Amino acid sequence: RGNVGRMRSREDLLKSDWFDKEIKAIIPIIIPGKSDSASLDMVVELLLMTGRTLPEVMMMLVPEAWEKNESMDADKKAFYEYNSCLMEPWDGPASIPFTDGVYIGAVLDRNGLRPSRYSVTKDGYVIMSSEIGVVDIETENIESHGRLEPGKMFLVDMEAGRIVGDEEVKKEIVSKHPYKQWVDEQLTHLKDIEYGACEVHQPSASLETRAKFFGYTREDISRIILPMAENGAEPIGSMGSDTPIAVLSERPQLLYNYFKQLFAQVTNPPLDGIREEMITDISLTLGRDYNLFEIDEKQCHKLKIQNPVISKEDLEKIRRHEDNGGFETATLDILYPVKEGVNGLEKALEKLVKDAAEAIDNGVSIIILSDRKVDSENAAIPALLACSYVNHGLGRLQRRSLVSLIIESAEPREVHHFSLLFGYGASAVNPYLVNELITAQALNEGFSYEDTEKAIKNYNKAVGKGILKVMNKVGISTLNSYRGSQIFECIGLNSVVVRKYFPITPTRIEGIGLMEIEKEIALRHDKAFTAAETPADLDLEVGGEYRWRRNGEQHAFDPISVATLQKAVRLNEPKTYKEYAKRINEQSKRLLTIRGLLEFTNYDPIPLDEVEPWTEIVKRFKTGAMSYGSISKEAHENLAIAMNRIGGKSNSGEGGEETIRFYKTEDGDWRNSAIKQVASGRFGVTSNYLTNAKEIQIKMAQGAKP
Numbered sequence: 001r002g003n004v005g006r007m008r009s010r011e012d013l014l015k016s017d018w019f020d021k022e023i024k025a026i027i028p029i030i031i032p033g034k035s036d037s038a039s040l041d042m043v044v045e046l047l048l049m050t051g052r053t054l055p056e057v058m059m060m061l062v063p064e065a066w067e068k069n070e071s072m073d074a075d076k077k078a079f080y081e082y083n084s085c086l087m088e089p090w091d092g093p094a095s096i097p098f099t100d101g102v103y104i105g106a107v108l109d110r111n112g113l114r115p116s117r118y119s120v121t122k123d124g125y126v127i128m129s130s131e132i133g134v135v136d137i138e139t140e141n142i143e144s145h146g147r148l149e150p151g152k153m154f155l156v157d158m159e160a161g162r163i164v165g166d167e168e169v170k171k172e173i174v175s176k177h178p179y180k181q182w183v184d185e186q187l188t189h190l191k192d193i194e195y196g197a198c199e200v201h202q203p204s205a206s207l208e209t210r211a212k213f214f215g216y217t218r219e220d221i222s223r224i225i226l227p228m229a230e231n232g233a234e235p236i237g238s239m240g241s242d243t244p245i246a247v248l249s250e251r252p253q254l255l256y257n258y259f260k261q262l263f264a265q266v267t268n269p270p271l272d273g274i275r276e277e278m279i280t281d282i283s284l285t286l287g288r289d290y291n292l293f294e295i296d297e298k299q300c301h302k303l304k305i306q307n308p309v310i311s312k313e314d315l316e317k318i319r320r321h322e323d324n325g326g327f328e329t330a331t332l333d334i335l336y337p338v339k340e341g342v343n344g345l346e347k348a349l350e351k352l353v354k355d356a357a358e359a360i361d362n363g364v365s366i367i368i369l370s371d372r373k374v375d376s377e378n379a380a381i382p383a384l385l386a387c388s389y390v391n392h393g394l395g396r397l398q399r400r401s402l403v404s405l406i407i408e409s410a411e412p413r414e415v416h417h418f419s420l421l422f423g424y425g426a427s428a429v430n431p432y433l434v435n436e437l438i439t440a441q442a443l444n445e446g447f448s449y450e451d452t453e454k455a456i457k458n459y460n461k462a463v464g465k466g467i468l469k470v471m472n473k474v475g476i477s478t479l480n481s482y483r484g485s486q487i488f489e490c491i492g493l494n495s496v497v498v499r500k501y502f503p504i505t506p507t508r509i510e511g512i513g514l515m516e517i518e519k520e521i522a523l524r525h526d527k528a529f530t531a532a533e534t535p536a537d538l539d540l541e542v543g544g545e546y547r548w549r550r551n552g553e554q555h556a557f558d559p560i561s562v563a564t565l566q567k568a569v570r571l572n573e574p575k576t577y578k579e580y581a582k583r584i585n586e587q588s589k590r591l592l593t594i595r596g597l598l599e600f601t602n603y604d605p606i607p608l609d610e611v612e613p614w615t616e617i618v619k620r621f622k623t624g625a626m627s628y629g630s631i632s633k634e635a636h637e638n639l640a641i642a643m644n645r646i647g648g649k650s651n652s653g654e655g656g657e658e659t660i661r662f663y664k665t666e667d668g669d670w671r672n673s674a675i676k677q678v679a680s681g682r683f684g685v686t687s688n689y690l691t692n693a694k695e696i697q698i699k700m701a702q703g704a705k706p
Contacts, residue, residue, distance in 0.1 A: 001151030001484075001485045001487065001504070002088065002481055002482060002483060002485030002486075003038055003039070003088060003090050003481065004030050004482050005100075005395075005504075006088060006360040006401075006484060007029055007030055007043060008028065008202065008395070009289075009395055009400040010031055010289060010292060010401050011027045011028065012398040012401060013289060013291045013294065013402075014027075014492070014527045014541065015291050015293060016049075016050075017048075019128050019240055026046070028041060029042055029046050030043065032359040036092070037038075038650070040061065040546050040644060042341055043061065043090075044057055044058070044061065044098070045163050046292070047060065047061075048100065049054070050292055050295070051293075051295070052295075053103075054100045054102075054103050054105075055096060055103060055155055055169050055170075056107065056172060056173045056176075057080070057103075058096070058098055058153065059080075059153070059170065059173060060083045060086070060087055061087065061090045062089065062090055062094070062096060062107050062109055062110075063083070063084070063110065063151065064110055064150070064152070064280055065110040065151055065279040065281075065477075066080040066081070067283065068277070068281070069277050069278070073171075073174075074180060075175065075180055076174045076181065078174070078180035078182075078183045078184075078665050079173065079179045080175040080470050080593075080669055081179075081183050081187065081300070082179045082182060082183055082299065082300050084285070084480060085187070085259065085285050085300040085302050086289070086290075086292065086299050086562060087292075087383050088480040088481045088483070089477075089480065089481050090166040090477055091109070091110075091112070091475075091476050091477055091478060091556060092476070093109055093111055093113035093117035093475065094107065094108075094109045094114055094463060095107075095108050095109075095148065096108075096109075096113070099528070099530070101158075102157070102158060102159055102560055103155055103156060103158070104155075105154050105156060106153070106235060107148075107151075107152070107153045107154075108148040108149065108151065108152060109151070110150055110231075110279045111151060111152030111271060111276070111279055111477060111478060112148060112151075113269065114130070114599065115131065116128065116129075116147065116148035116154075117129065117130070117132050117145070117146070117148070117613075118145070118146050118147070118148070118154060118164065119132060119137060119142055119144070120144045120145075120146075121137060121146050122143045122377070122461035123139045123141060123142050126156055126653075128148075128154065133144060137402060139652045141541055144635060147460060148617070150279070151608045152690075153166050153169060153170070153401055154166070155277060158448050160352065166245050177295060179295075181299055182297040182299075182323070183300055185297065186297050186300045186301040186302075187285075187300045187301075187302055187397065188304065188327075189300070189303075189306075190303060190304065190305045190314060190318065191305070191306065193291070193317045193539065194317075195313050196320070196655060197352050199376050200496055203372065203373070203374070203377055204376075204523065205376070205528075205529070206374045207433075207436055207437070208540075210527050210528070211410075211433065211540060212378070212524070212527060212528035212540060213379075213380075213525055213528035214415070214433060214524075215252065215411075215481065215524055216433075216437075216540055217541045217544075218541070218542055218543055219540060219542065219543025219544065219545060219546060219547070219634045220645060221415055221437060221441075221540070223235060223543075223546055223547075224413060224414060225413055225434055225437060225438065226438070226441060228458065228459045228462035228463070229438045229455040229456065229458050229459040229462075230442075230458065231456065231458065231462070232457075232458035232459075232461045232462050232465075233462050234462055234465070234466045234469075237547065242555050242556035242557050243545060243553045243555055243556075244554060244593070245491055245492060245593075246258045246491075247491065247492025247493075248512045248592065248593070249353060249553065249554075250554070251670045252327060252520040252523050253520060254382070254411060254417070254534070255382040255384050255385055255517065256384055256411075256412075256416060256420050258490055258491060258492045258511070258512075259384075259416075259420055259488045259490055259505075260488065260491055260493070261416075261419070261470060261487065261488055262487050262488060262506075268521065268528045269475055270472055270473040270475055271476075272472070272643060273468045273469055273471075273477075275436075275438060277633075280468055280471075280477045280478065281304065281478045281479065281480070282306075282308065282467060282468055282478075282479040283304060283308075283480075284304075284308050284399075284650075285302035285303065285304050285305075285404075285480075285485065286302060286304075286305065286327070286365075286366055286404040286427055286428065287302035287303055287399070287404060288365040288367065288402045288404075289401040289402070295498065299371045303318065303327055303366075307426055307460055307461065308422070308426075308428040308429065308462045308464075308479065309418060309428075309429055309430075309431070309460040309464055309467075309603055310460070311435060311456055311457075311460065312430060312432055312435060314429075314430070315368070315408060316407070318366060318368075318406065318428075319331070323601065325368060328363060328365055328366070329361050329367070329368060330359040330362075330364040330366075330367055330369060331368040331369070331370050331371055332352060332355050332356060332359070332370070332372050333370055333372075333373055333378075334348075334369045334370065334380060334381040334383065334386040334409075335348065335350065335371060335372070335374060335378040335379065335381065336349075336378065336379060336381055337377060337378060337398070338350070338377065338378065338379040338521075338525050339377070341518060341522070342515045342518040342623045342673075343518075345381065345514065345518045345521075347379065347468075349385070349386070349501075350379060352369075352386060352389065352390055352393075353389065353390055353393035353394065353397070355593075356390050356393070356394060356399075356403070357394065357397050357399055359403075359495075360402050360403050361392070361399075364403065365403055365404065365561060366403065366404050366406060367390070367403050367404070367405055367406070368389065368407075368408050369383065369386050369387060369405045369406070369409070370408040370409070371383065371408070371409050371410060371411070372408060372432065375527045379521050379525040380409070380410070380411070380521070380523065381521075382517070382521070383409035384411075384417075384420055385501055386419055386426040387407055387425055387426050388425065388501055388502050389500075389501050389519055390423055390502075391405065391425030391484070392425075392503050396440060399473050404425065404427040404428075406427060406428045406429070406430070407421050407426045407428070407429045407430070408430045408434030409429070409430070409431065409432070410431070410432060410434075410683045411433075412431050413433075413434050413536055414428060415463055415466030415469070416469065416470075418431075418466070418467055419466075419467055419470040419471075420461050420488060421449050422467065422479065422482060422483050422484060423482065423483070423484070423485055423486050423487060423488060423504070424484070425483065425484045426483075427483065431463075434459060435456050435459075438452065438456055438459060439452050444624055446655065460705060462471050467479065467482075470608070474487050477604060477637070486502075486505055488505060489506040489508065490502065490505055490507040490511075491507075491508070491509065491510035491511070492512060493507060493511045493513075494507075494511050494512065494513045496509055496513060497512075497513050497514055501514075507649060509594065512546070514643040529617065537631050554561065554590065556584070556587055556593075560583070560585055561580065561584065564576060564583065568580055598659045615646075615647070618646040618647065618648055619646070619647040619648060620647060620648070621643065621646065621648035621649070622643075622648060622649045622650075622651065622675065623643060623648075623649070623650045624651065625651040625652070625654075625675070625677055626651070626653050627652075627653030627654050627655045627677075628652070628655055628656075628657065629654060629655060637661065637671045640670070640671045640672060640673050641670065642668045642670055643674065644669070644670040644671075644672065647672075648674075649674045649675050649695065650674060651676075651677065651697070652673035652675065652676045652693075653677055654678075654679040655679075655683060655684050656664070656684015656685055656686070657672075657673060657684065657692075658681055659688060659689075660691040661673075662688070672682045673693075674695060675692040675695045675697060676689060676693035676694065676695075676696055677693070677696075677697045677699055678690075678696060678697070678698050678699065679698075
């Protein structure tokens, strides 16, 4: 999605003496609704028309993992770095064969997650497939076997009648232009720019008032922000959430909470960003794009940032750095007069797009969307709403490829928030209020300036690692490919809002509109700035999102539910269990889940003799897959016993099962799980384990395939 969207924005810049005005006839480059392979094929076709050779085009679109490869030749690395300024990698597991009638070859993606093997015969044939042995070849006729390695290219030059090695073909391509010279002269690294102390806007509202307006809770600070600042990594929490989705919550919600990340499918498996760190990268470049038909030094006249979660010092360096007129910046306030309500919000959003377009026409190549000037009269537009609308608005006005967007906002503090901003087109984010909160905490505890700076760097590093995790979950290894991909769905926003402000985002149920979004902003604004007049009211709310709190967010499993269940089990009291079951079953009245909103609309009964007896119905029951270790031995075995008693199926989860459980006990109970899972390389998967299964599930990504 990200690749297709970015190609669409580049169409506005296409010019060529060969095509002249007729170049508009080839737009859109990528015809909507086509497969990933077809989309890539259309881009290859376009790039061939720019004078590049087919192997060069494939190196540009499917580059090796060059970013962290210290042993790579400097000229080859410069070629990849240069082209990363023109085109983001077409990322994902793929073995891509290609031909133009002169060359025929294949390239494997940087992850190497697709097998690609070849055989060369003595009588002049080259056979490539996912496996050896697809075509029967006499053993004495085989000259050599081989396999394609991650990021490597296999090429046959049919005019010369020979196989060209990966090193040979790439050496020739990277020597065509002085890429290293261009990169050294034109690409500026943010870390190399000196920071000169400068004045930052001093807000009229106190830190506490602004924290209250932007919805910070004591839990956000103690459980998310400070652990990240201390350890440089996200805090670890258990999976699952028993709080209501944003649209059903009775508490004001940030807009980010109405979005959920989409999962990787089997065709695009997730990556292990820790073990496979070599192939991952979160660096980005800032600045305008240029015409793809031109191959010259200005294509890499950009500003490179290693971690796009930046400090206020980094942001000021970007604001004040002017080099050959290539990095002019403009700061646009993402605010609206709170008294004007939803009309004021709508007008401010329209003006934002108009002002951004005018800034671009005046030569600006970096736009900073800032909510720093929030005060008692002006509320902040949600950063995600502003970012997405400007991103798509400039696309409609054919100016998106001329500018990079930076978000200077107090809102984002969780990894999910940052992932959404990058997913909807941001190139860098400065979470300035988080920095201020960390600094305030450091001052309270008597930390030195150096320790405070380290804490802020730790937080930024933790967010960078978190974004990498989110990208890897959907099989994407570089932030350059992830940016603008919108790999999210809306839950609880109506289709009118989504169509206008978040185009191409799935929304499966309706929900609130812009009016309700504005009401939530106004409610937080009123609470914060009214409380500012009464210091006693300035305390942040407790939160209760991650742990149940008396005045916090509702939880499906609250202390009463848990205590009732524990009492029922420990004292073996069926009556107490019924109380627990009643409490859980009546949660629909508390509107905690989408399921709780559903009602039966048709009560037409059918005769009971047409209904299967319950003893047959329960045979279809299956427990969820919970591996031994995620729950206790007793719980794991009890689930199996219960399912076997009623004829249903329990699931072993991944990780094997004790052989003693395959046999019935003296009292006739059976602890064997009818469904057994297999995960690659996992312990406990033996032939004995598999023969004691009625159903085998193969673990794949975030699910299992029976």
